[in-house]
Amino acid sequence: MTDESPRRRAGGRAARQAIRLAAHAETIPFLTRKLAPFEVLDEEGLATIEENADTILQEVGLEFRGDEDALKTLRDAGADVQGVRVRFPRGMCRQIVQASAPRQFTQYARNPERSVEIGGMHTVFAPNYGSPFVRDLDKGRRYGTLEDFRNLVKLTYASPHLHHSGGTVCEPVDIPVNKRHLDMVAAHLRLSDSVMIGAARAYAEANQATLMTPFILAGAMAPVTTAGVCAQTLAEALGGMTFVQLVRPGAPVVLGSFASSMSMQSGAPTFGTPEPALVLYVMAALARRLGVPFRSGGSLCASKIADAQAAYESAATLQPTVLGGVNFVLHAAGWLEGGLTVGYEKFVMDADQCGMMAVFVNGVDMSENGQALDAILGNQPGVHFLGTAHTLANFESAFYRSEIADNNSFEQWQEDGSLDAAARANRIWKKTLAEYEAPPIDPGVDEALNEFIDRRKASMPDSEV
Amino acid sequence: MTDESPRRRAGGRAARQAIRLAAHAETIPFLTRKLAPFEVLDEEGLATIEENADTILQEVGLEFRGDEDALKTLRDAGADVQGVRVRFPRGMCRQIVQASAPRQFTQYARNPERSVEIGGMHTVFAPNYGSPFVRDLDKGRRYGTLEDFRNLVKLTYASPHLHHSGGTVCEPVDIPVNKRHLDMVAAHLRLSDSVMIGAARAYAEANQATLMTPFILAGAMAPVTTAGVCAQTLAEALGGMTFVQLVRPGAPVVLGSFASSMSMQSGAPTFGTPEPALVLYVMAALARRLGVPFRSGGSLCASKIADAQAAYESAATLQPTVLGGVNFVLHAAGWLEGGLTVGYEKFVMDADQCGMMAVFVNGVDMSENGQALDAILGNQPGVHFLGTAHTLANFESAFYRSEIADNNSFEQWQEDGSLDAAARANRIWKKTLAEYEAPPIDPGVDEALNEFIDRRKASMPDSEV
Numbered sequence: 001m002t003d004e005s006p007r008r009r010a011g012g013r014a015a016r017q018a019i020r021l022a023a024h025a026e027t028i029p030f031l032t033r034k035l036a037p038f039e040v041l042d043e044e045g046l047a048t049i050e051e052n053a054d055t056i057l058q059e060v061g062l063e064f065r066g067d068e069d070a071l072k073t074l075r076d077a078g079a080d081v082q083g084v085r086v087r088f089p090r091g092m093c094r095q096i097v098q099a100s101a102p103r104q105f106t107q108y109a110r111n112p113e114r115s116v117e118i119g120g121m122h123t124v125f126a127p128n129y130g131s132p133f134v135r136d137l138d139k140g141r142r143y144g145t146l147e148d149f150r151n152l153v154k155l156t157y158a159s160p161h162l163h164h165s166g167g168t169v170c171e172p173v174d175i176p177v178n179k180r181h182l183d184m185v186a187a188h189l190r191l192s193d194s195v196m197i198g199a200a201r202a203y204a205e206a207n208q209a210t211l212m213t214p215f216i217l218a219g220a221m222a223p224v225t226t227a228g229v230c231a232q233t234l235a236e237a238l239g240g241m242t243f244v245q246l247v248r249p250g251a252p253v254v255l256g257s258f259a260s261s262m263s264m265q266s267g268a269p270t271f272g273t274p275e276p277a278l279v280l281y282v283m284a285a286l287a288r289r290l291g292v293p294f295r296s297g298g299s300l301c302a303s304k305i306a307d308a309q310a311a312y313e314s315a316a317t318l319q320p321t322v323l324g325g326v327n328f329v330l331h332a333a334g335w336l337e338g339g340l341t342v343g344y345e346k347f348v349m350d351a352d353q354c355g356m357m358a359v360f361v362n363g364v365d366m367s368e369n370g371q372a373l374d375a376i377l378g379n380q381p382g383v384h385f386l387g388t389a390h391t392l393a394n395f396e397s398a399f400y401r402s403e404i405a406d407n408n409s410f411e412q413w414q415e416d417g418s419l420d421a422a423a424r425a426n427r428i429w430k431k432t433l434a435e436y437e438a439p440p441i442d443p444g445v446d447e448a449l450n451e452f453i454d455r456r457k458a459s460m461p462d463s464e465v
Numbered sequence: 466m467t468d469e470s471p472r473r474r475a476g477g478r479a480a481r482q483a484i485r486l487a488a489h490a491e492t493i494p495f496l497t498r499k500l501a502p503f504e505v506l507d508e509e510g511l512a513t514i515e516e517n518a519d520t521i522l523q524e525v526g527l528e529f530r531g532d533e534d535a536l537k538t539l540r541d542a543g544a545d546v547q548g549v550r551v552r553f554p555r556g557m558c559r560q561i562v563q564a565s566a567p568r569q570f571t572q573y574a575r576n577p578e579r580s581v582e583i584g585g586m587h588t589v590f591a592p593n594y595g596s597p598f599v600r601d602l603d604k605g606r607r608y609g610t611l612e613d614f615r616n617l618v619k620l621t622y623a624s625p626h627l628h629h630s631g632g633t634v635c636e637p638v639d640i641p642v643n644k645r646h647l648d649m650v651a652a653h654l655r656l657s658d659s660v661m662i663g664a665a666r667a668y669a670e671a672n673q674a675t676l677m678t679p680f681i682l683a684g685a686m687a688p689v690t691t692a693g694v695c696a697q698t699l700a701e702a703l704g705g706m707t708f709v710q711l712v713r714p715g716a717p718v719v720l721g722s723f724a725s726s727m728s729m730q731s732g733a734p735t736f737g738t739p740e741p742a743l744v745l746y747v748m749a750a751l752a753r754r755l756g757v758p759f760r761s762g763g764s765l766c767a768s769k770i771a772d773a774q775a776a777y778e779s780a781a782t783l784q785p786t787v788l789g790g791v792n793f794v795l796h797a798a799g800w801l802e803g804g805l806t807v808g809y810e811k812f813v814m815d816a817d818q819c820g821m822m823a824v825f826v827n828g829v830d831m832s833e834n835g836q837a838l839d840a841i842l843g844n845q846p847g848v849h850f851l852g853t854a855h856t857l858a859n860f861e862s863a864f865y866r867s868e869i870a871d872n873n874s875f876e877q878w879q880e881d882g883s884l885d886a887a888a889r890a891n892r893i894w895k896k897t898l899a900e901y902e903a904p905p906i907d908p909g910v911d912e913a914l915n916e917f918i919d920r921r922k923a924s925m926p927d928s929e930v
């Protein structure tokens with residue numbers, strides 16, 4: 001899983017290096033950013049958007065369809081309910097959310113060391129979510145299966161750069177719709193010991209976290225302008241979060257934003273463009289002002305394959321994700337084709353980028369060792385630093401080591417087969433799956449899980465709805 | 466040059482759309498950022514690095530080799546000169562630079578509308594510099610020629626997203642070394658009317674701008690740590706800038722930083738990693754504190770081809786370049802293989818990313834039209850915004866339109882030949898060159914240029930040194 005050529009792997013030096021590399025790639029449970037978030041709007045601008053959201057909630061309101069109990073709850077709390085339309089007096093939503101929604105909460109994993117903190121200065125990377133298709137270089141694009149689902153859970157578990165097992169990492173289309181969830185949850189429980197989104201998606205009534213993520217395709221679900229998209233996103237999310245807090249004050253709730261620009265020729269969503277990046281930065285700031293965790297971003301792209309388009313677009317989403325201070329990141333690895341497809345090679349590449357972000361958010365080490373002044377003062381002009389004590393003491397952890405990047409000379413790269421990044425990623429995910437070892441699970445628990453799943457499946461006929 | 470399928474190009478609607486698109490892609494002479502730069506160090510951290518730079522200048526000093534006049538100038542100004550080693554009393558360099566170096570200056574273009582402002586809140590994108598090799602999908606990797614040089618000047622001129630014609634966009638290896646500069650300057654003057662780096666590299670004595678860019682491969686030319694790299698970069702650049710100000714107070718001088726991390730296996734420079742991004746953010750802040758323009762970043766990568774590695778790495782450099790507030794950006798388009806090669810397809814892709822940055826740096830439009838509150842209040846829940854007056858009034862300029870991105874459905878993309886981004890970029894640069902028209906030049910000036918070049922070339926034998 002490094003870029004060194006195979007011949008260097010032989011011998012004692014290479015073996016020692018491999019051990020050092022393995023130690024270096026230790027999993028951290030989530031990121032804790034040491035850098036203040038990047039801001040694109042000042043206090044006045046943010047306050048204006050908050051006022052606009054209040055105006056939208058007051059004058060247009062939201063529709064809560066098919067749930068009389070919800071309407072009653074909202075009416076009792078002071079909302080103006082007419083039919084399914086709910087209008088909120090100015091400030092009501094903010095007040096309710098701020099009164100009880102936690103700023104930060106813990107999502108517990110089967111392995112306590114893998115539990116994650118959602119909120120504050122923390123960032124949690126979870127893999128792709130919800131794609132019906134999968135793609136790899138060998139078999140191309142096809143419907144996802146339970147085997148793909150299990151592979152993606154394994155790859156997530158094996159990556160030191162992803163912190164959360166995710167949820168519907170792909171749709172296992174080979175399993176009847178009404179029974180899929182059983183196999184999916186079983187895969188998360190057995191093949192990983194990290195958090196799974198299934199818990200985060202459970203209902204607020206059970207005091208489980210809810211993501212309130214308006215999906216805004218700017219121009220379709222909202223005006224085309226950034227400030228308009230933000231006001232509407234905030235209004236919709238506030239309405240949903242308010243309902244959650246009314247149902248169970250204190251239930252964790254996450255403000256989400258998923259905004260895409262749009263091809264004005266075809267109406268297709270576009271990703272990695274500057275407008276959604278601006279929306280993300282603004283919404284992150286608004287979530288901080290509200291005092292709730294924020295979900296957005298990921299490694300989003302419109303590209304069909306793991307090419308340069310996919311990479312540019314994903315990077316142009318992941319950078320704002322991290323610099324804006326997103327707390328919970330779905331789609332951090334694997335996303336292709338506007339989410340229709342999850343790619344194995346893309347997964348490996350994106351996870352590598354997540355690893356770089358983990359280094360970046362630590363900021364600059366200003367310790368004496370970080371300043372390295374003695375090392376500089378000890379060297380004369382024209383003398384290199386390769387052999388200095390400071391370099392020898394620091395080189396193992398000095399620089400992020402990409403699994404994917406080929407930094408060799410052109411000639412060496414050619415000798416290695418002139419592979420592109422996708423071809424190298426293809427080797428990596430296969431090696432990872434081949435070497436995968438499941439985390440330990442109590443045999444009694446495992447058996448009980450199996451029995452439960454078998455019983456539930458037998459209790460109902462297969463269904464595709 | 467859009468992502469629409471060919472069949473949509475026929476007919477009146479498509480023609481009108483083409484005109485609108487052309488108008489939309491108007492060249493802006495340079496970026497003027499409306500966003501405060503991203504900061505990774507606080508006041509105390511930055512002051513510590515400045516103190517460390519002073520300590521380096523005082524205790525280690527710099528060597529000024531082979532120039533007795535330079536040593537005399539520096540001694541006369543108060544430096545401690547021993548042999549070629551020059552040590553500077555604490556604060557001397559900063560004082561001299563701040564006394565006379567301009568915060569911002571203008572670089573004049575043949576076409577006054579293409580003159581650029583270097584410094585302040587401005588960012589100027591210039592193409593790749595100095596690569597001996599070129600690459601395209603048709604002919605692969607080969608030595609650069611004068612034809613490649615001319616092509617790259619043309620592509621730069623034709624791009625609405627690049628602001629500066631650059632300099633040695635590639636090395637025209639087919640022309641004798643001692644005569645290359647004549648053909649290179651002639652190409653810049655004839656095939657473009659933008660600024661050329663030739664002027665910026667001229668000597669300070671002629672009051673022309675100088676870039677003082679220490680090249681730091683961390684671990685080789687400096688310690689491996691970010692704070693160490695920054696202190697040493699600042700010290701070296703300060704020494705050079707001080708000399709320039711002593712020679713001609715007020716001559717424009719740009720603080721440059723080119724720092725790369727290193728593969729500790731092979732010693733090869735690596736790009737797009739988190740450590741150089743941190744260095745860039747710190748150095749940009751230090752240049753602002755010093756009060757001089759800053760040069761760094763670009764679309765750097767180690768990849769040999771225009772694949773996902775190239776894109777991830779380039780994006781991970783260009784984002785800090787823009788968010789950090791770099792004023793002058795060499796290598797903004799085309800760079801491959803650590804700078805050894807300039808790629809035609811990579812050039813087109815990178816320029817597209819520069820176009821996105823031009824939109825991003827404008828920040829959020831908080832005008833009444835930007836807020837779009839009336840449009841939202843006028844829409845009921847569940848009603849889309851595609852046909853609203855606000856959308857119709859804004860859609861032409863609402864979203865950045867990538868030349869390269871394919872946002873079509875998978876099926877449409879397949880029908881169009883399943884091309885990757887590089888293959889689409891290949892079509893674009895060929896079309897651009899085929900449609901290229903040189904900017905007007907006075908025939909008398911043109912003739913005089915030719916005569917001068919012919920006379921100079923005839924005056925000396927060819928030489929490869």
